Amino acid sequence: MFTIEHDFDATVITLVDETEPGVRPLNEDVVIQSFDDRVVIEQMEAGGDGVSRVVLSLRQLDELRAALNLPEGQYRLARRP
Template structure:
């Protein structure tokens, strides 16, 4: 399950882990004009862990999801 909310300066997507297996805490993804952040609560420390990706890193990630093992560099558009 997931939710999508459009806020003033970002689009916020929350991924909710569902099912009978071991469940992870929700992941919140916020897309801004210049970066994307991913947040999840660390169950060991009960603190939010945040990862920030630049738009170039996000493009690399998107490409990597469809490529075989190896090292790559995207051509600038």
């Protein structure tokens, strides 16, 4: 399950880990905040002691999107002028 909310300066997507009972431990929700210049991905740490946070520039997000659909190798995306 996931939710999408539009805040004043960001779009917030929350991914909820839904799994069959007893299959594996549930992971904490993943919260993705999309701003004009960056994307922030957050998840509570397993012990609940803090939050793990990854900040991606929009360029890094484009590269990640491309990487998900490419075979193993080294790549550089061409930029349009």
